[in-house]
Amino acid sequence: MTDSIIVQKFGGTSVGSIDRIRAVAEQVIKTKEHGHSVVVVVSAMSGETNRLQVLANQVDTLPSSRELDVLLSAGEQVSMSLLAMTLQKLGHDAVSLTGWQAGIQTDEKHAQARIIGINTDAINQQLQLGKIVIVAGFQGITEQGNISTLGRGGSDTTAVTLAGYLGAKECQIYTDVDGVYSCDPRVVTAARKLDTIGFQDMIDMAKYGAKVLHLPCVEFAEQHNLPIRVLSSFSPLQGTLVKAQESSGGVVGVALRRNLMQITSNNETIDKLVAQCNEQELEVFRVLSKDQSGVVVSQVDLAKLMQVIHEEAVHIDDVCSVSLIGRSNLSSIQALEALLAEDDIEIVSHSLCERHTMMLLAPEYLDKAANIIHDVYVDQNELLSVSKRRVS
Amino acid sequence: MTDSIIVQKFGGTSVGSIDRIRAVAEQVIKTKEHGHSVVVVVSAMSGETNRLQVLANQVDTLPSSRELDVLLSAGEQVSMSLLAMTLQKLGHDAVSLTGWQAGIQTDEKHAQARIIGINTDAINQQLQLGKIVIVAGFQGITEQGNISTLGRGGSDTTAVTLAGYLGAKECQIYTDVDGVYSCDPRVVTAARKLDTIGFQDMIDMAKYGAKVLHLPCVEFAEQHNLPIRVLSSFSPLQGTLVKAQESSGGVVGVALRRNLMQITSNNETIDKLVAQCNEQELEVFRVLSKDQSGVVVSQVDLAKLMQVIHEEAVHIDDVCSVSLIGRSNLSSIQALEALLAEDDIEIVSHSLCERHTMMLLAPEYLDKAANIIHDVYVDQNELLSVSKRRVS
Structure with a gap:
């Protein structure tokens, strides 16, 4: 048995091809081999959500949000099972769980549902068997048994909330930038990556425009004193650790x-x-x-x-x-x-x-x-x- | 309220594009407007299962069947939600249900699971609300809560079994041929379409090589005295009715x-x-x-x-x-x-x-x-x- 759970979230570009899924698998295995229990949250492969949305819009410019959620949630089902297969191919026991299988309960507000609770029994059961657990981001199940999606930044929300409910040691958000910067580096080339940032400063960064982490995720992390690490899946750098710390004063x-x-x-x-x-x-x-x-x-x-x-x-x-x-x-x-x-x-x-x-x-x-x-x-x-x- | 339930199954080519899904929707609406309650079973859009299988095989030539079932079952989730949206766009109330939402219980034999029971509560509840219910073919849920698929002819099995459990008046299998023929028309051009055929003769036709209906479907239909009508979704012809009838003698x-x-x-x-x-x-x-x-x-x-x-x-x-x-x-x-x-x-x-x-x-x-x-x-x-x- 391991003594600490790490939740790792990989976005759409990180799982955008079979090659990239393999790179993700290697990253996950590295963490597992450091002695952690690992829960991985994945988005749909990049382009997939868009492909499905285009199909829906060929039917109706404003399709029913209940059915759109059924459609879009198929996207993570593809990426998560491919990642599980890849981990298995590399010799590690892994299992993928959809939102409903992972016990992610949401309200009934389709297309922008809020997580109202997570029954972690299924995940814990698999972790106790020593498996790497892969959970579909962005999706859940309503009390009435409908498939729901969480809207913008949904997979981050899944990861951070899951980390909170699991009592994880850390939630790692792998994205296409290698950390939180002092300013948007596309605008200010002199912007520098921060090694650490306090929860309150990160909340303010998100509230006033920094896009790297979504505001509700950081608020949830602060409430549960849950460290978030922002990393790039394409770079070996350490990223930025968002945690409880005193403000620098400046x-x-x-x-x-x-x-x-x-x-x-x-x-x-x-x-x-x-x-x-x-x-x-x-x-x-x-x-x-x-x-x-x-x-x-x-x-x-x-x-x-x-x-x-x-x-x-x-x-x-x-x-x-x-x-x-x-x-x-x-x-x-x-x-x-x-x-x-x-x-x-x-x-x-x-x-x-x-x-x-x-x-x-x-x-x-x-x-x-x-x-x-x-x-x-x-x-x-x-x-x-x-x-x-x-x-x- | 309507007095009879019709189950209609449409295969992959029948829902292979947004245009074809619209044609299916019109067919479904026609049946609904004849006063029937309609349950529709759909396969994945043609080409989709193959696309997903190719992705899996890029990972592993023999991927885990548990994860392959998660992957492939995403296919019907796409076609069923698009059909529900199309029916709604045409002014009809419709709801799509995955295998687990529709209560389709199977054994644990991934990739070739057998249906061991159907809890029809969810479907009946939606039918009582006057909705057209669309159910994912080919998939179910195991007792342990895993997603399973039924193997070859799976959507036909879903349709016929569902019709049995719902006490449907008739199960209609829409396919790419317009009925059961006296012989394979690709080999014998003089082969003629049969208007009706008895269960036992159809069982023998299937057992000895006719591919239009899968043997277990016909056996189930005979046991439950459930008429099956084989029709083409591309032709207005009446198709072939498979039912309890005396043998012709020849x-x-x-x-x-x-x-x-x-x-x-x-x-x-x-x-x-x-x-x-x-x-x-x-x-x-x-x-x-x-x-x-x-x-x-x-x-x-x-x-x-x-x-x-x-x-x-x-x-x-x-x-x-x-x-x-x-x-x-x-x-x-x-x-x-x-x-x-x-x-x-x-x-x-x-x-x-x-x-x-x-x-x-x-x-x-x-x-x-x-x-x-x-x-x-x-x-x-x-x-x-x-x-x-x-x-x-």
Whole structure:
């Protein structure tokens, strides 16, 4: 018997071909041979979910979500059984379990179901037999016995929740980047990989735009004090460990978010909009510009606020956000605004709190602003005589 | 409420594309609109099972049958959900159920499981809500909660067994031929479609080589007095109804079977071989040639008899069989042998019983013999002055 369970999650590109599935199997075996019990969560092979979705849309642009869940859940059934066969071929005992076989209970909300509980009996029984257990990510079973899927980031949710219910030592999320970066490396080439990050900072990174981990996963991990390791399945690097740790005291990263809408108006109207958002469970941020108060919502949610918007005098702008994650202060933000102004970049509003600072600006300035801000806060890790250093 | 349940089974080519699935949906709706409750059993889209099998074989030439069943069963999950969506798009309430959701219990023999029972609660509950119920063919769930598949002809077995358990009025098997023929029409172009055929004659047709229905399906149907209608999903014709009926008194059809091996020897050795076949549950036919007794087994089973064969003096020949299904008599068989001899075709042995006559001959003569015999027995339906009619 082994003394600790490791849950490893592999996304669609990691299991996108027979060759890649073999590479995954070797990774899994390495962990097993270190003396761990291993539970593997897999997504569908890359392209498969899309192929099935296209078939469904040939039938109906809006097919029944109950039937779409039946259709899409076939995808993980393919990848998980192929991985089990590969492990067996390499001489290891393995068994694959669908969502319903693994006891993953969800609510009845098809296409975006929430896990309401996991009966881990079947998994534990297989682990006790010494088997590597492969579980279909993204899917579960409702109380009425229907197949359900979890929506965006579903396989991560399966992995982290499963790790929590199994009392796993660690949940490893294998993805196509090799860790959590100080900023999106596609925008800021100087972004650096973090070795560790605290739960609260990671929650803020996810909330303000970092896509590497989904917010509910990190929240669940924090609640259960469950370390998550983000790794690349294509690289031998150590990745980033997300765990309970004290904040560094400074800025740990810069998160970017696109496709936001800023609505500015008088205080009374803004209060109405916030109330409306809360009622509809929409994400909303209160922001302050020089002369007005406002709210920021996602572009897709804007339509749901139209009733209030039509009744009141409001001003709406397309915006993006650059957010400092970790502690900063108002005086440094003011110095930063002055620095950005040298490049004609205007921070149109901001939201400031003890642990993060969100700055809104016009979409066309996002990339440039992100690089300047990252350079100041993360590369130098302080804001001293910023204008002197900005020579280049 | 409707007063009768019809089970309709559609094979892989019938659901091979979105267009064909739509044609199936229209067929199903027609039946529903005649006032029946409809349960539809579907195979995987044609090509899909093969695609999945190829993936498995890239991993392992002999993958674990438990995992292969998980993999292959994904195929029906795709076709059944697409059919449900199509029916919904056409305005009809429909729900798809996997093997485990439909309560199809099997033994643990993966890849060739047998249905040991069906809990029809879930299906009946949906039928009572007025829904068209679509069930995945070919698959079930074992007592230990594993996904199983039924092997060759699996979807037909699902349909017929389900019809039995539901007390259906009729089980309709939609396939790529438009009914049961008096002989294989690819060999005998004069073969004609039968409007009806009795259970016992159909059992014999299947046993002696007709492939349109699988033997266990027909046996189950006979035991439960369940009419089976064989229809084409590409033709509006009525097909063939297989039901309880008195035999016509003559020959109703000619069944052809290839890839057989005839073993001749002394009576003692033949008794040993028959005992060996019975012990291993292999299909075996006793035959008589002019001077020796023998047995006929399928080519694939021959290897399992090698121990006996090596110990004894035996003679082995490749053979095929042409079988008259229905009543014939020895004198007409003798006349037939004389007629075939005119074309230099020798019947090397035969097995004669009250309800069918199996004639063995060298494989190269099968097609020609089948045409001559069909012409005599089915086209003319008697054997009077056969040599006179054979002028051409």
